[in-house]
Structure formats: structure tokens, C-alpha cells
Amino acid sequence: MNASRLDVLGLFDHEYDDDGWRTCSVTGLEIHSSTENYAKLFGLTAVVALLVGGLFAITVPLTRWELVGLLEPADFYIHLSMHAWNLLIFWMVFMEISILYVGGPLVLGRKLPITTVAKAGWGTMVAGAVLVNYAIWTTTPPDQAPLLTAYAPLPSAPLFYVGAVVFLLGATIAALPFFLSMWQEKRENPGKTLPLVAFGAFVTSIIAVQAILGGLAVFTYALLWRVEIISSIDASVYRHVYWIVGHGTQQINLVAMITVWYFLTHVVGGAEVVSEKVSRTAFILYLFFINLGAAHHLLSEPVVELGWRLFNTSYAFYGAAFASMIHAFAIPAGLEAGRRKRGKGGGLFGWLTSAPWHNPVFSSVVLSVILFGFIGGITGVVMGQLQLNMTWQNTFATVGHFHGTVVLGTTFAFMGLILFLLQTSFDRKLALPRLASLWPYLFASTMGITALMMMYVGLLYGVPRRVAEVVENIPGTEFNLVAAAPLFNVFGVFAMLAVVSGALFLVIALATLLFGKRNGDGEAAERLLPDGTLKPEGGASDPVHAYEMRGTFVLTLVFMGVFVVTWALNWYLLSQLWSIGL
């Protein structure tokens, strides 16, 4: 079955049979063209948002690096808003709809139901994204650029709020085929357990619903105020409701990313699930507790009560941080035990040294696991402690933290997923294969140092975020933060190198789509699968939990050591400050 004649690039064709089915040579999944094509559509659209947002990753750091000082303040805030909305929202959410379709109907071997609704959802999301981009780009006084938060009562363009509401509605519509397909699966197979990846996708979707409800509420509230249907807006209520979506979307990123980790470490690394019970329990913990974490945006401010802050910021006694630490063990342990079972794991770390590090899908996913944990995860828990938050809140260090989570973690894993889909769903060989093998290491090192520099200037010199100029000059005073300038030079250079690395990814992806040769018979499987096969010998009689996990145990102990030291250092520095509070 061939795709539309309009598809001149051959983006949507594959070797489907007359009913639209094919068997994936890599994963062995039975895949229907409807599911695969919509997953591709949303994924490709996400890459467009990545490109747009990525362009502003050039101008934003070149302004913060005051040696260059590229933009005037008004322009800087507009560029920063474009960077934030396109990367934190549009790139992520389009990818996540794609991941829902992959994790749900595609893994379950189902057709995508109600494809007209999927199409309508896509169109609505695109319309919303275009509106938001237009509204930000044409911001004129008295309106101000919204940044990510559009904190009322600082006014943003009315069209901005409209666009945000339209986009969130679109995402809801686009998720409906996923929900219907899960419902159909459970109706047809009562009592059958979902595969772990489908289970993770389902948890992601529930967390997404919570986030979207908050987003619809807050942007409607702000829109009504902005067009003067209601006369005033409460800054505290706005912040509360805003962070349901503001942080909720980041939790969607997290859970979708972990689902991708399980999926890809298995397919390209040979990982197995060492304990279905433990990994699923961790997802359930997310479901209950992770959205409470939005409270950590409301710690250093009035109104919210102490008990509320303590309970919520701790995700209810760190229920969700515990879940993340479970995955932090389960993912590498799956890789270790799975590879040992295949006979690929001599000694403590033989399972790692023998791994397919030249495969960019594998290396980007594994680097995403490591960097998310060490850079994004640890700092997130540290800065989310009630008292430590005072020293992180609104500083450039928080920006370092979420570049650790959203860029080095989620974006990196999603890029790995795209490189995988290019070779499977798009049925192409990667163009520029040597560059592609090298690319994850370039991106990890340059972006990793960039994120660390952000944290250093934020913590060591207290440089605030969201400001065009304060390091070399604060207009109207002799005081400045120029002591941070040398570190900003390192930041500037590495931020530009990270932009180049990010651009290389787009070059590889586009070159593959435009010029990549089609896979021959069995070529994709040979290239992607750990030993040329997904399913090694040995069945249920050879349980994976019985294999050694000592390498993983050592690695997680190192992780815990870094965690404790980072935590203790932050507390020591806080204890040196003047006394504050009741």
C-alpha cells in the first residue's frame, strides 16, 4: 500500500501488505500504517519546533554572554519566549503525542482508531503553536513577552493566551485516539497485562490530562482578564494554577522519557525488565505523587502555608523521587542482566564495555540516562527542598537544572528515538553514519558543560535568570556581578558548541530523510539489534532477575554518593547565610 501521491519524499511509505500491515524487522511488532503514519506526522512536526526553538538557542546565550551582548532587552525577552515555548512546549508535546501512539497502539499491534480526530488534533495543535509564535514575535507595549510563565498581572498579547488554549485543546484532541485504543485493547483482552512500554505511555497520558486541565484553566483565566471581561487577576492564584501545567508538562516529559529509556535500551541494547513489579510500582508512584512537585515553584513566596509546601514539595515524602531512583537502578540493571544473559557481560562492567556505543540510538539514550540523573535529577531534588530553594529560586542555576533535565535528559532521549524511527519507521540508512556515531558524544559534552556553567554562575555569583544584562552592568548603579564574567566566557563558548552539536543532529536527520538510502532486507535489524537478534535463546526458565547486577549496584552507589555530597554542600552554604524566617 502506498501513501499519498503528495508524499514526494516518500516519508509515509513502507512495505505494508494490502491491509496496511507490516512486521517490523527490528522489533518484531505487527504495525499498521495508520498508527505508524500518525506517529511520524507528530514526530516530524516536533522536529520543526525543535528547529525553530533551536534558532533562538543562538541568540539567547549570545545575549546572556555579555561579552557579545547581542540583543537589546526588549528583543531578548521575545527571543527567550520563542526559545521556551518552541522547545519546552511544542517540541516536547508533539513528540509526546507521537510517543503515545508508539507506546499504545503501535506496541499493542493495533490500528489507530478515529484517525480524523488525530488529524483534527494535529491541525489544532499546529494552529495553536503558530498563534503563540505570532503573538510572541509581534509583542508591543504595553504587552510584554510572556517568557514561559506569562506571570500575571504583567500583560501578554491577548492572542498569546488564545494560542496557548488552542494548543492545549489540540493536544487533548490528539490524545483521544490513544485513549480509545487503550480502551479497545482492554475491552478485547480483559485480564491481559499491558506491556511495560504501553503501561508507561498510559501513565504519561494521565499525567498529561492533569497538566492540560490546569493549563486550560489558567490561560482562560488570564485571557478573560486580559480582554477585560473580568477586572482583576490574583497573582498567587495565577501562579498556583499556572504551575499545574508549567511543571506538569515537564512531568509528562519525564515519564515519556523513561518509557523511551525502557523501550530503546531493550531494542538496541538487549536490556530486559528485571522486575515488572518494581518498575510498574515506580510508574504508579509517579501517577500519585509527581504532580505535587509543581509546588517547588511556590516555595520562596507568600500565601502558601508551610505544611502545604512541606508536603507537596516533597512529592509527599519524596514518593516520586523514590520512583525515579527505582528507575535509576532498573534501567541499567535491565541492561546489565539482559546482556549478561546474552553472554555479553564479563567482570563488573563487561556488559557496558561490550555495548554498542557506536550506535547513536544506544549512546544517546544511555547518555541521556546518565546526564539526566547526575545533572538534572540531583539538582532538582536539591533545589526543591524548601529552604535550599531560597538560594536557587530565580537564579541562572535553575536554568542549568532544567537544561539538565529537559535537554540532556528528555530532548536527548527523544533525539535518540528519532534516530531509531528514521531507521525503522522511515526505513532508511542514516546519512553521514560516522558523524551520527560521534554526534551523541559531542552533544553530551558540550551541552553538559553548558548546563554546569549555568549552575556555577547561578550559585557562585548569584546571577539571576531571565535578564538581558546584569553581569557587566546594572544601569543606574556602580554595582555589578562582573566577577562572574570569566565563567560566562566558558558558558558562551560551550553554549555555541552545543548549538553546533544540536544543528548537527538536524543535519543528520534531514539528510537521512532526503538522501538516506532505503534499508535492504534485514539490514536495519543487523545494524540496530545488539547481536543481530532481539530475542536470544532461553525463555521463562531462565529468569533475568537471577543474573548479576553488581555493576549497576556500584554505579548507583556512586550516584548516591554524588547526590549526598551535592545535597550536603548546598545545606552547608545555606547555613552560612543570615537568619530568616519565623
Add this chain to the structure above:
Amino acid sequence: MTSPIDPPEGDWWSESVNRRETIWLGIAGVWSLFLFSWMSGWVRAGDQNPTGDTYEISPEQFREKVDQYKEAAEETDGGYVPADEHVYIAGQRFQWDGLPAVLETGTQYQFHFSSYDVQHATNIRPEHNLSAQMNFDILPGYEWIVPMTFDEPGEYHVICSEFCGDGHRSMHGTFTVVDDE
């Protein structure tokens, strides 16, 4: 084999968990509870907590209070010397009303924060140690009363650390902490 893209076989809930994974679950669980206990304990025993009473107040009412405060204070070259332990700071695009001020070490002051217009945030730090800084969000419509005691004399800078408009970067104020005589 247990694969994340296939439904698990048999009674997967009863499969045993690897001993090292069990140990890790214990370590992570204890650490989680410790993190919470420490945070909760610091509220009771620690010196740095973002706590204080909040009252609803209109920008106009708060402006009146700041005006009364400034009238009662002694005006010196260094800034307002408050008449008692209450200090008022209001965010206003793009300056801090109520600053500069002159305070003493060792006195517990009640800082009253609010805003006349949009959201702001105070990034406070002494000039001699840039990293010794703390941040508080300031919301219009709410008066937040935060107790603070300074031990180290010196010039303290207050930078706005929440985006409040195109002139945001110029929003800066100071207060001086002098040795208690």
C-alpha cells in the same frame, strides 16, 4: 525473556526481585524519608526558613503603609533608618520603594514585602560575598512579613530577579547593615 514491549508472561507480580535491587530500594527509601525529615526538622531548628505571615492588601493600601513608614523613619544620607523593627520594601517597575535603608546587626527586623504593580522578586546579597544570596517572590495584592537578622555589616544589594518588563535589569536597591553600637 522479559521485554518491555511484550505483555509479561505468567504471574509476574510474584517473580522474585534481585537481592541488589532490593537493597537499593531500601537505600533509596531511607534517603527519601531522611530528605523529608531534614527539611521538616530545619523548619523547627534551622535559622533559614522562607516563612512569615501573609496578608491580603491592595497596592494603594500598601503604598500608604510604606509612606507612613518613610515618614516615621529618620532620613539620613545612607537611607531610611526605620523607627522600629519594621522595614517596608515595595516593588514597583523599575525600583524598590522604601530603599535605601540603614539597619543594624543583631536586630530581628520584620521585612514587609509587596508590589505596587506586577510580580517582582528580591535577590538579596552582601556586596562582599556575591554567592551569599537569597531570593523571594513578591506578589501584588499580598503583604509578606519575613523576619530577618543580619550578623555581618556591609552594603546589601537588592536586584529584581523576576521579569517585570523591559526595564527589569535596572531594578536595583540597597540597604546598609551597620554594627550595633
